[in-house]
Amino acid sequence: MAAVSYKPYFSAGLKEWIFTTDHKKIGIMYGVTSLIFFIIAGLSALAIRLELFQPGLQYMSEDSYNQALTIHGVLMQFWWAVGIWSSFGNYLLPLMIGARDVAFPRLNALSYWFFFAASVLALLTLLPGNEIRMLWTGYPPFSLNENAGPVAFYALIVHLLGASSLAGAINLVVTNLTMKAPGISLKKMNLFLHAFLAMNVIQILGVPALAGAVTMLLMDKYFHTAFFDPTRGGDPLLYQNLFWFYSHPVVYVMILPAFGVISEIIATFSRREIFGKTSMIFAIWGIAILGFMVWVHHMFTSGIPDWVRIIFSYTTVLIGVPTGIKIFNWIFTLYKGSIRFTTPMLYILSAIFMFLIGGLTGIPLGLPAFDIAVHDSHFVVAHFHYVLGMALTLAAFGGFHYWYPKYTGRMYSELWAKIGLVLIMIGSNLFYFLQFIVGLEGMPRRYADYPPIEVWITLHELQTIGSIILGLGLFIAILNLIVSTKLGRKAEDNPWQSPSLEWLVPSPPPPHNFDKTPHMPEDWDPYNYEWLEKQYKK
Amino acid sequence: MKEILAYPASYWQTMYEIWLIISIIIYLVVFIPGLYFLIKYRYKKGINEKAQHVKDSKALEVLWTIVPVIVVIYLATQSFAFYKVQRTAPEGSLEIKVTGFMWGWEFEYPNGKKVYSFFNSVANPETNAYLKPEEVNDMFKAYIPAETPVKVLLTSRDVIHSFYVHPAKVMEDAVPGRITHMWFQINKPGEYWVFCREYCGTQHSRMAAVLKAVPKEEFEKWLNEGIQVSDSNTSTNF
Numbered sequence: 001m002a003a004v005s006y007k008p009y010f011s012a013g014l015k016e017w018i019f020t021t022d023h024k025k026i027g028i029m030y031g032v033t034s035l036i037f038f039i040i041a042g043l044s045a046l047a048i049r050l051e052l053f054q055p056g057l058q059y060m061s062e063d064s065y066n067q068a069l070t071i072h073g074v075l076m077q078f079w080w081a082v083g084i085w086s087s088f089g090n091y092l093l094p095l096m097i098g099a100r101d102v103a104f105p106r107l108n109a110l111s112y113w114f115f116f117a118a119s120v121l122a123l124l125t126l127l128p129g130n131e132i133r134m135l136w137t138g139y140p141p142f143s144l145n146e147n148a149g150p151v152a153f154y155a156l157i158v159h160l161l162g163a164s165s166l167a168g169a170i171n172l173v174v175t176n177l178t179m180k181a182p183g184i185s186l187k188k189m190n191l192f193l194h195a196f197l198a199m200n201v202i203q204i205l206g207v208p209a210l211a212g213a214v215t216m217l218l219m220d221k222y223f224h225t226a227f228f229d230p231t232r233g234g235d236p237l238l239y240q241n242l243f244w245f246y247s248h249p250v251v252y253v254m255i256l257p258a259f260g261v262i263s264e265i266i267a268t269f270s271r272r273e274i275f276g277k278t279s280m281i282f283a284i285w286g287i288a289i290l291g292f293m294v295w296v297h298h299m300f301t302s303g304i305p306d307w308v309r310i311i312f313s314y315t316t317v318l319i320g321v322p323t324g325i326k327i328f329n330w331i332f333t334l335y336k337g338s339i340r341f342t343t344p345m346l347y348i349l350s351a352i353f354m355f356l357i358g359g360l361t362g363i364p365l366g367l368p369a370f371d372i373a374v375h376d377s378h379f380v381v382a383h384f385h386y387v388l389g390m391a392l393t394l395a396a397f398g399g400f401h402y403w404y405p406k407y408t409g410r411m412y413s414e415l416w417a418k419i420g421l422v423l424i425m426i427g428s429n430l431f432y433f434l435q436f437i438v439g440l441e442g443m444p445r446r447y448a449d450y451p452p453i454e455v456w457i458t459l460h461e462l463q464t465i466g467s468i469i470l471g472l473g474l475f476i477a478i479l480n481l482i483v484s485t486k487l488g489r490k491a492e493d494n495p496w497q498s499p500s501l502e503w504l505v506p507s508p509p510p511p512h513n514f515d516k517t518p519h520m521p522e523d524w525d526p527y528n529y530e531w532l533e534k535q536y537k538k
Numbered sequence: 539m540k541e542i543l544a545y546p547a548s549y550w551q552t553m554y555e556i557w558l559i560i561s562i563i564i565y566l567v568v569f570i571p572g573l574y575f576l577i578k579y580r581y582k583k584g585i586n587e588k589a590q591h592v593k594d595s596k597a598l599e600v601l602w603t604i605v606p607v608i609v610v611i612y613l614a615t616q617s618f619a620f621y622k623v624q625r626t627a628p629e630g631s632l633e634i635k636v637t638g639f640m641w642g643w644e645f646e647y648p649n650g651k652k653v654y655s656f657f658n659s660v661a662n663p664e665t666n667a668y669l670k671p672e673e674v675n676d677m678f679k680a681y682i683p684a685e686t687p688v689k690v691l692l693t694s695r696d697v698i699h700s701f702y703v704h705p706a707k708v709m710e711d712a713v714p715g716r717i718t719h720m721w722f723q724i725n726k727p728g729e730y731w732v733f734c735r736e737y738c739g740t741q742h743s744r745m746a747a748v749l750k751a752v753p754k755e756e757f758e759k760w761l762n763e764g765i766q767v768s769d770s771n772t773s774t775n776f
Contacts, residue, residue: 055668062740135737141714142697147739230715236698237713270579272589279599301700301735302711303692303718306625310618317610321603327568328602334575336590341580349576356568360561363610367617369553372546372624373707376700376735440554442704444735447743451660451668451731529589 009508021105022511026112027091028407033119034087035478037079042471044072049431049467052460055452065448066133067149073136074154075122078161081254081388083115084396086164088257089172089196092403095502095509096193096526098181098518103174107167114164118157125153135446137243138214140228140236144221155218162207169200169207181501183520190500190526191274194281195260198288202249202256205292210246213239237302244295252291254388256284258395259326262348265402266330268498269345270337273527276329283329286322294319300368301375309368316366323359327352342496343417347398350425351391358386361436376446379439385432394424400481405491409507412488416480423473430466434459499524499532545687545723546624547707553620560609624708627689627721632682635691638699638712638734641741645680647761653680655747671729671748679729679750683757687723699745700736709735724751 009028017025047068051059060068094102102108125132134148143151176197180189216227217239226232228239267274274280296304296312330352339345361383364370374380404412438459443450450456494503501520505513524531542548579586635646642656659678660669682688692701694712702709706722724730734745752760 056666062743066737066740066742133739137737139698139737142738145697145739230713235715237716270589271581272592275592276594276599278594279603301709302698303713303716306621310621313617314611314614317614318607320610321606324606325599325602328598331568331572331575332592332598334572334579336592337575337579338586338589339576339580353569353572356565360564363561363613364554364557367553367557367613369549369617369620369624370557372621372709373550375709376702442702442707442731442733444702444733444743446737449668449743451746452670 021109023090023102027087031087034083037075041072041075044068049464053464062448067131085257099179102171111164111168114160118160121157151221155214158214162211165203169203173200181518191263192260195256198284199253199256206246206249213242244298248295249291258392261395261399265344265348267527268496269340271529272337275332283322283325290319300371344398344402347394351394355391377439378435378443382432382435405495406507408485410488411491412484420473420477427466427469431463434463500526544706549620550707628687631687631689633689639695641745643747657741657744660746674748679748681750681760683754684727684751689721692718697738698736699734702733702735704731727751
């Protein structure tokens with residue numbers, strides 16, 4: 001496909017960015033917003049770690065500690081773990097299916113600007129007087145209390161993000177189902193596309209539950225309804241049910257796209273098709289469906305009837321099965337491959353082995369006999385930081401590096417990217433593995449201060465050192481990505497030799513993506529690396 | 539045999555060990571072949587330049603679906619069996635009522651005796667540093683008989699709290715408008731922490747109390763002495 005001359009992103013003016021409906025520019029705007037908030041949330045995590053270095057309150061008050069916890073949780077969940085996939089989805093999905101743009105480009109721009117509005121509101125909560133201290137969960141009756149901060153802010157943020165997610169999800173689902181180029185069937189879609197399809201379906205089904213929950217919260221606080229206030233006949237556990245009915249499935253919104261990225265990268269650098277692709281697709285949908293049947297494990301100690309806990313313990317552990325299938329298939333994708341240890345490959349191999357730890361430590365949290373001692377302890381925190389903080393983040397950074405030449409037309413520095421990865425791995429394992437142990441020792445979550453128990457102190461000191469190394473690694477990795485947009489050497493159109501469609505257009509892609517609608521031949525497949533070699537011979 | 543410090547922590551311990559062994563086995567089952575493939579099938583010029591075509595294997599897919607299903611069903615069922623014990627207070631338990639509030643705990647004994655623990659009673663009044671359980675003033679300590687099961691009926695006066703008995707490795711939320719329950723037994727006399735495990739605002743991390751496990755006779759003596767004094771004093775304070 002011939003290259004045409006076009007303007008690269010850098011030369012586009014501010015006006016062009018603001019009024020753009022180009023899915024690639026919107027994807028980049030999502031990515032930049034997401035990364036900025038990732039950095040803010042990361043800095044608040046560092047503040048939390050410094051405070052926990054020793055017992056006692058050294059650097060901040062309890063209230064500012066609780067605010068830091070809230071900022072870290074909300075920003076990491078909504079802006080990083082969910083938001084970053086909007087960036088990948090927007091940029092790559094139309095390219096992968098051979099489409100000119102998404103199905104509703106203007107709606108797509110609106111999605112981003114909703115996201116942007118929510119971002120502005122989130123920044124406003126940093127101002128004195130606007131602090132929210134009810135954590136990202138916002139459980140009533142605490143959130144109905146003065147101490148919690150302005151709930152209206154939070155509700156509005158969730159509504160804006162929800163509108164953004166819903167519009168974005170509908171857009172990408174429609175694009176995927178109706179705009180595939182001739183020759184790309186559901187069967188010939190790569191696993192990235194399957195993962196994004198499932199993820200967006202979860203968003204469409206789940207977001208209304210959360211929107212409903214925060215609306216009821218808002219009405220309870222300001223209009224004196226009594227959904228959740230027990231003093232007026234409400235039930236605080238109703239909120240938890242509604243909240244987790246979305247907020248558990250949302251972890252699969254976060255992790256399924258990461259699985260998609262892992263599948264793309266591991267296939268490309270093993271130079272062979274994904275092992276057991278059909279069962280991988282079934283596993284994705286298995287996770288999506290089972291994901292809606294497990295939310296009660298967040299309420300295992302909340303006073304619900306014991307028999308409910310038992311039923312949900314079975315559904316919860318069963319979700320380990322499709323997840324396991326994915327891991328086994330990735331490992332067997334390596335079998336008889338010709339493995340290239342490039343930077344993206346190293347990132348996602350780390351992601352797989354860290355996800356394995358995160359997954360295995362998730363299983364006991366689904367067992368009430370185990371959970372009864374570690375619910376709301378640092379063990380839980382460590383578990384989801386292995387899954388989201390490490391597996392997801394490593395997969396996202398693997399994706400940044402993998403598609404970097406496509407996004408920017410340049411290559412990053414291999415050396416600095418690898419130094420970053422090594423530091424990230426050392427730092428986060430030191431940090432999060434010891435967090436498991438301090439959790440098993442009984443340390444409760446969300447504690448600004450803790451009693452002088454010697455084991456706890458030692459473990460907290462080491463964790464803080466780990467978190468600083470982790471921060472340094474992330475800093476190097478991000479800086480490398482930024483600096484290389486100017487200093488990196490020019491990249492070829494298809495540096496990784498992948499037959500997936502996004503690699504068959506120039507780097508960076510022209511504004512219209514394809515000169516003419518691509519017609520994919522019978523023997524083409526996104527994982528058929530021999531097909532690509534044959535094309536070169538022709 | 540090692541002496542058991544507390545119930546139902548011993549059941550948790552067994553569950554933990556079963557899970558840990560299974561997890562390590564699963565990790566190795568994935569990690570060792572993974573590492574082997576990574577080394578064996580790495581790209582080498584002239585030797586391993588091209589991947590070989592491998593057919594999907596139905597047998598393998600079925601294997602790694604069925605085996606994990608069996609493992610997780612076993613784990614959930616084992617947990618079910620333990621959980622029944624962990625949740626059912628033995629007969630003859632001492633029943634106490636515990637009420638959480640922002641920020642402290644109220645313990646009420648069957649004869650009406652009450653003990654209050656406040657967020658500032660676990661801190662040094664001058665330096666505001668967190669104390670060790672032994673250093674806390676005795677009047678804020680909730681006495682319990684050693685080697686006797688204690689059933690706790692929980693509720694809350696304002697927001698959701700959670701009652702976590704550190705040595706017994708058991709917790710349950712204290713929800714306003716509901717009465718929840720849990721039980722524990724501490725065998726070794728001594729002083730132990732109770733923590734709030736559900737986020738409840740500014741002093742959440744100080745919402746702790748000290749349980750003092752004492753021999754049964756000593757407990758009876760403590761229970762029946764100075765009921766009125768302790769009660770009225772702390773009530774007016776509160």
